[in-house]
Amino acid sequence: MIRCVSILTWVAVLSGLVSAQQPARPQPVPAPFPVPSAPPPPAAPLIQQALLPVDPALRTGQLANGLRYYVRRNARPANRVSLRLAVNVGSIHEDDNQRGLAHFLEHMAFNGTENFKPGELINFLESIGARFGPHVNAYTSFDETVYMLEVPTDRPGYVDRGLLALHDFAAGMQMLADEVEKERGVVIEEWRGRLGAGSRLTDKQLPVLLAKSRYAERLPIGTPETLKSFPRQRILDFYRRWYRPDQMAVVVVGDIDPADARKLVEQRFASIPAVTSPVETIDRAVPAHKETTFSIATDPEAQGWSVAIAHKRPVKIEATVADYRQSLIQQLATQMLNLRLREIARRPNAPFLGAEAGGSGLGRTIELYQLGAAVPEGGIAAGLEALIVEARRMQQHGFGAEELDRARAGLLSSYERAFKERDTSESSGYADEYVRAFLEAEPIPGIEFEYRIASTFLPSVTLAEVTAEARTLIRDENRVVMVVAPEKKATPAPTEAVLRATMAKAEKVPVEAYTDALAGRDLVEKPPAPGKVTARRMVASVGATVVTLSNGVEVWLKPTDFKNDQVIISAYAKGGGSLASEADYTEASLATSLVGIGGVGGLNPVELSKLLAGKIASASPTIGTYTHGISGQASPRDLETALKLNYLAFTAPNLTRESFELMKRRIGGVIENQAQNPAYVFNEKVDQLNTSGHYSAKALTVADIQQLDLEAMARFYRDRFSNAADFTYFIVGAFAVEEITPLLERWVATLPSTGKKASNFRDMGVRFPSAVARDAVKKGREPRGQTVVSFFADTKLDQYEMHRARAAASLLGIRLRDILREELGGTYGVSAAYEDSLPLSGHGSVVVQFGSDPDNIDKLTGEVMKEIERLKAQGPSPDDVKRVQELERRDLETATKQNAFWLGSLQTVHMLGWDPDSINRRQDRIEKLTPQVLHETFKHYFPLDRHTVVTLRPEQP
Missing domain, CATH: 3.30.830.10 (Metalloenzyme, LuxS/M16 peptidase-like)
Structure with missing residues (x-):
């Protein structure tokens, strides 16, 4: 994976808002951080001239060969440890004929080392629940290469084997000739994946921004000429020259005793020979210039x-x-x-x-x-x-x-x-x-x-x-x-x-001092008289209390200790955009954008930021395809502020002409050039084909924005948020039920309501094509291809069937990675995922997508179909099923300790009428995955007579 400084941050966010960046901490020429013998005691007065101490919870040191280590015990997530190998070597260290080899070397770490044969490391890590990507990854930038693993600690040998992998990255890569040749294709596909307007603009900007420096000509991805032709010996030379222990650090943080971790580091890394020659100096200077x-x-x-x-x-x-x-x-x-x-x-x-x-x-x-x-x-x-x-x-x-x-x-x-x-x-x-x-x-x-x-x-x-x-x-x-x-x-x-x-x-231009216009006021100037709780029940299986308020609103409350300063809120009602006519669908889908730009309670977002300075609280209205609701979060101390914002979203949205014109201007600025974006055009084509051309999947145009009707938009918004009894709230996090109850009575029980649920979903007629359908997009100048293959998969929203479809898609993704990437070198990344059709059944799908050379699209698509046919005929291997099971088990272990997991799960089971205890039975669903079960899943949910294929190729070959 490539990581380098983006010099086009302000271009990347097409909403017109530049990506927020906190000022970076200064970054001097790399050297190990000086570690004092002991930090000053906490009670010592702060002396500004004093050196910053090192966190006393951290244990750090240096081996005789120069390698540094950082070790810390940390219990979140439980039974896990995060491992890092930081190498102070990046693309800036490359000679002219080595362009891209620092990054290529990062790839080779996973393709055969002293202790892991090609493919063995990834298979082992996945077999213990470490996913390729989230838990197994690496990146290369101008100045460094960093390898990252997350492994379980609850079984003997896992941490040691993870450190063994890092040892091999540091000193045991083999660069087997066959593996180098196969990986060329993968890295070339990663290079291909960055092609487009963004890369062309970067290539024009860097030589100016970094003029006369090595950085200007050392993008980590390298050049295709070098990547296609370098001899094996050249990458070996780079490895042996630059990968030295005095330019490395090992980091171990997690649910492990620091003394044990330090001992394991010493056992695995002390044997790497020290390099006696001085570290070569690389010119990192970016020359100064007086003129703009x-x-x-x-x-x-x-x-x-x-x-x-x-x-x-x-x-x-x-x-x-x-x-x-x-x-x-x-x-x-x-x-x-x-x-x-x-x-x-x-x-x-x-x-x-x-x-x-x-x-x-x-x-x-x-x-x-x-x-x-x-x-x-x-x-x-x-x-x-x-x-x-x-x-x-x-x-x-x-x-x-x-x-x-x-x-x-x-x-x-x-x-x-x-x-x-x-x-x-x-x-x-x-x-x-x-x-x-x-x-x-x-x-x-x-x-x-x-x-x-x-x-x-x-x-x-x-x-x-x-x-x-x-x-x-x-x-x-x-x-x-x-x-x-x-x-x-x-x-x-x-x-x-x-x-x-x-x-x-x-x-x-004469400039005057800024005038701060906001006068002091309360967020809600006339608080409502509180309502009351009319019913209360416990759902012990999920640790939730359900209260019914006097206006008919139901609130599910789940206190947790997962985060000390987090409360998250979600409310939903049935309906959403499905309740709009085709003529009004655009207005319906953008109604909450109008409130997002306009604000609430007579205050726009900037004024709200001023008024709420120092508070951590938000609550924003949402309108999706089939639901509408509220999404929010707060620090426990500011939970009342979040509930006030929720109250104002119902009672005082700023649906003004001024906000409407500003919204049109901003959205128009975003979409006016998207028709020239190959990825945008391609994704629209996929959506259109997979919904049989449904109007809800139509891409917005500038003409659509200019024809928006403010009154229709405001009317739809008010209709959706006029009856709070339609809504069910879910609040999860660091709070006590008794403390939150008065806040609910004041700010939720007083929302406008008829007292009865009236809103429901409407079937808009979205349907997956009934037969095989294909389409092709020709767009763009670069030799870059993209393919999406989608299979009809109607699980009828059965919990077990949905889980099996997800598991089958996960297994398919692993198999296709092994074939398309590792065996054929035809793609940098391939994914397979089940996409449900919540809350209505009838148009779910399993979607496979990958990028490639346009000339390889047909070949790789054929390989996808061939593997699916094999899985339908023979079923998956027991080893592959075990791998998926362990990945899911480990994912579940960490997910159940996260507030977002419970918020989403509680809302889903409520919306679909499932037993809340079914959340706790996910482990049971995992255990019931067998080769036979998934064989039936592949036969049922990957119909060869009902799928779509969409391809993207450049306009000119």
């Missing part, structure tokens, strides 16, 4: 117009308490600037659809701070001017006291939540943090110490300090302006001369 440089990248398939200003600066080493405090100040400045940008984006005729500021690492020597905006067609110059003006406003006038108070409250609440969750945090999060500590010298003082810094210093941060930091974020030197635009004759991208003139103009 420009990159204007256009592409026929570009999905929108965007402009960004990026300031490059040397990485700051965050080593002391004072350094950490300064990073908090940068986060405050960024939060306040982003709220201003969101506010501007809501104005009529705003210069951008959405904008965002943020910092990110870019290699090991520099970091970026960037302002980016998605703009309307032809709006590059106006968007650039607006970004510069707002940056100047921030730097000249700073921020207001109210802005700082809100940002401070929000940042502190995020630290407080992390602190509260310190005992329920996942091992994988800690493991990844320690990888960054080794590779990037990220501080690892632990959340207790970090929360202490934040709670101590955030209240004392002054406006002057924030303004001073803001003035360092965007400067004239080392500045790059990057533009992305579709290629349109009628609306050409601006030239560099136009951009320079725009910037000069923006520098002369």
Whole structure:
């Protein structure tokens, strides 16, 4: 897997909202994180000049050969351990004739090593419940390669065998000639999978952003010329030259005794010979430049117009308490600037659809701070001017006291939540943090110490300090302006001369101090008189209490201890978009988008953010195909706020003309260029074919958006949320039933209601084709193919049948991976999944999809059909069934300790009228999977006379 810094973040989110990025922690030239002999005692006063300590729960050390290790006990998830091998080697270490070999080497780790024959490691890991992808993976970036495993700890030998695999990655890869040749095809297909507008734009931007550096010409994926032709000896040479123990770290975090883990690490890794020669120096410098440089990248398939200003600066080493405090100040400045940008984006005729500021690492020597905006067609110059003006406003006038108070409250609440969750945090999060500590010298003082810094210093941060930091974020030197635009004759991208003139103009625009317009008010200015609980019953089998409120609403309550600071909420009613006519379906499907943009209670989303600063609470209306409802979450202390937002979604949605026009503008900006996107056109074709051309699967067009009817949209929304008795609520998380009951009586029992359920699903006539159907899309310029094969699978919503269909699809996915990827080298990834038709039966399906060379589509599709025919005729092997069973058992172990699992499961069994105790019988359903059962499943749910095939090939071969 490839991982590298995305320089086109603002392009990727076509909704017009730039991906939010917290300022990255500084990333110095890699060196092991200095570990003091002991952290300062918790009671010691915070001295700003003091070095940041290391979390006392962490055990770290160094073997005689130079390899470092990080070990920690953590009980979430139980009976699991997260393992990492971090190698301080990436694509920047490649010679010109080795382009792509660092990443290719990562692939070879799973294809034959000293202790695992080709294919043996993946088979072993899946046999113990570790899924390829979520639990077994690796990535290569410019600067590093990281291998990741998650294995059970409840059976002898599993952890040791996982560490044995990491040992082999470090020093035991064999690079067998046959395996290298087979893997060429897989890596070429991974290269092929990135082809498209995004990669072409990146290839144009990188040489400007990273000019005159090795990074500019060292994308981890490499070049197809090298990947197709390099001799085996060349990758062996790279491995032996760069994979050395003094450039590696092993991380072990999970449900294991640290002393035992450390002993296992020593046993497995101490035997790797030390390398006595000095580590070779790689030039990571990105040369500075005083003049602003420009990159204007256009592409026929570009999905929108965007402009960004990026300031490059040397990485700051965050080593002391004072350094950490300064990073908090940068986060405050960024939060306040982003709220201003969101506010501007809501104005009529705003210069951008959405904008965002943020910092990110870019290699090991520099970091970026960037302002980016998605703009309307032809709006590059106006968007650039607006970004510069707002940056100047921030730097000249700073921020207001109210802005700082809100940002401070929000940042502190995020630290407080992390602190509260310190005992329920996942091992994988800690493991990844320690990888960054080794590779990037990220501080690892632990959340207790970090929360202490934040709670101590955030209240004392002054406006002057924030303004001073803001003035360092965007400067004239080392500045790059990057533009992305579709290629349109009628609306050409601006030239560099136009951009320079725009910037000069923006520098002369008089800027006044920002005016904060929000006056203090309550979220709900006139709270309703509370209703009451009229009935209560226990569902002991699932640990739930069900209360009925005086307005007819039923609420399922399941307190848990899975997370200390999380409560999640879901409510559903039968109906959703199915209750709309075909003529009004578009309005129905977008009605909640209108509320999302408009807000509730007379407050738009920006105003709500201001009013609720420091609170962790949300509640958003949803309208799906067959249901409508509410989705929300909160910190336990802010649960009442979430219920107030739920109340306002029913009683006071902002369905205004202003919000309507803003919604049309934003959605129109998203979809106006999607017809040029091959993947979008292809997916629409799949949806259309698999629903027999149903109107609910039709893709939106700009004309559809322009013809939207506000009154129809508002009417449909109000109708769906006019009778609370139609809804059933599910609340799961860290709360006590007796404490939440008064809140339900105040904010849920008072929702408008007739007292009786009236809404129901409507069968819209969505049907899978009755025979074999095929279609083909020719779109795009690159030699990139895509195939989706779908089989009719109507389980009639029987619990056991649905489970068997999912298990069969899972098994098929494993078999196709072994054939299409491992044996034939024909694809990077293939998946198979059962898609149900909840809540109505009649059009479920099993969907197989893979990418490939367009010339291989027919061959690989034939292999898919051949394997399905074999499974229908012979059934699966006992070993494959056991593998699927163990994967499901292990998935269930962790799922049942997650709030989201219980929320979704309770809602599903309620909607389908199943016994709630059936949730607990999932293990029984797993145990009843046998080769004979799945043989019958394959015969029944993979009809060769009722399936669809859709292919994507380029317009020109």
